[in-house]
Amino acid sequence: MEGADEVMDERAVTREGDPGNPHGTFGERMLERMNRSHADVTNWALDLVDFHAGDRALDIGCGGGATMGRIADRIEAVGGGGHVSGVDHSEVSCATSRRQNEAAIRAGSMDVTCASVESLPFPDASFDVVTTVESFYFWPDPPRSLREVARVVRPGGRFLLVADVYRRPDLDDEVRENIERYDLTVLTPDEYVSLLEGAGFSHATAHLREGTTWIAVEGVR
Numbered sequence: 001m002e003g004a005d006e007v008m009d010e011r012a013v014t015r016e017g018d019p020g021n022p023h024g025t026f027g028e029r030m031l032e033r034m035n036r037s038h039a040d041v042t043n044w045a046l047d048l049v050d051f052h053a054g055d056r057a058l059d060i061g062c063g064g065g066a067t068m069g070r071i072a073d074r075i076e077a078v079g080g081g082g083h084v085s086g087v088d089h090s091e092v093s094c095a096t097s098r099r100q101n102e103a104a105i106r107a108g109s110m111d112v113t114c115a116s117v118e119s120l121p122f123p124d125a126s127f128d129v130v131t132t133v134e135s136f137y138f139w140p141d142p143p144r145s146l147r148e149v150a151r152v153v154r155p156g157g158r159f160l161l162v163a164d165v166y167r168r169p170d171l172d173d174e175v176r177e178n179i180e181r182y183d184l185t186v187l188t189p190d191e192y193v194s195l196l197e198g199a200g201f202s203h204a205t206a207h208l209r210e211g212t213t214w215i216a217v218e219g220v221r
């Protein structure tokens with residue numbers, strides 16, 4: 001007999017798994033699916049960043065851990081020798097990220113820590129590059145959370161905030177309803193730029209991908 005989860009559609013799995021704080025077996029399944037479904041927007045956004053050999057990188061809201069691997073591949077392609085950390089407030093996300101990146105963690109080139117963005121367990125200026133993909137929607141007190149992100153980026157380092165939807169007049173009704181229902185932070189490009197510049201980044205730029213609702217906001221510390 002099929003289990004209840006096997007007859008649920010993907011939308012129901014996402015609702016039950018809770019993308020803002022994944023839990024349980026639905027959470028695990030959702031994260032594994034997101035590792036695949038977020039590949040295109042993540043790769044587009046990571047292509048905007050100049051990675052360097054030896055970069056220390058952090059992915060906030062690392063979820064299923066695939067972004068950590070994509071960052072490590074990019075550092076490897078320019079000479080390697082870097083380190084990629086992941087942080088997430090969900091125990092299920094931390095466990096899924098650790099499983100996804102088991103070999104690199106064993107080799108000492110990655111680590112995953114369970115914590116919220118509001119209080120990152122890293123010293124000031126620890127990272128050359130910090131990313132967050134499809135996670136900012138859920139962050140508490142965005143100005144304060146972004147000040148905490150800016151604290152851990154070294155001067156001259158970069159932060160990349162990636163989302164597959166930003167606020168614009170022509171969003172589908174279903175997307176608008178989800179933004180309202182789940183109280184997601186979805187801003188206009190100018191609002192993202194002001195928020196980052198007000199949080200301690202010297203300069204921010206919003207990149208939009210034509211033909212999509214994707215945004216990547218890059219802040220330079």
Ligand SMILES: C[S@@+](CC[C@H](N)C(=O)[O-])C[C@H]1O[C@@H](n2cnc3c(N)ncnc32)[C@H](O)[C@@H]1O
Nearest residue numbers: 019034038061063088089090093116117133135
């Ligand atoms: C929609 S999932 C995206 C996961 C992954 N970045 C990806 O692109 O597939 C959002 C992730 O952000 C994490 N998250 C949400 N709020 C957070 C917070 N305050 N601090 C740390 N992580 C958070 C969630 O636990 C979840 O793993």
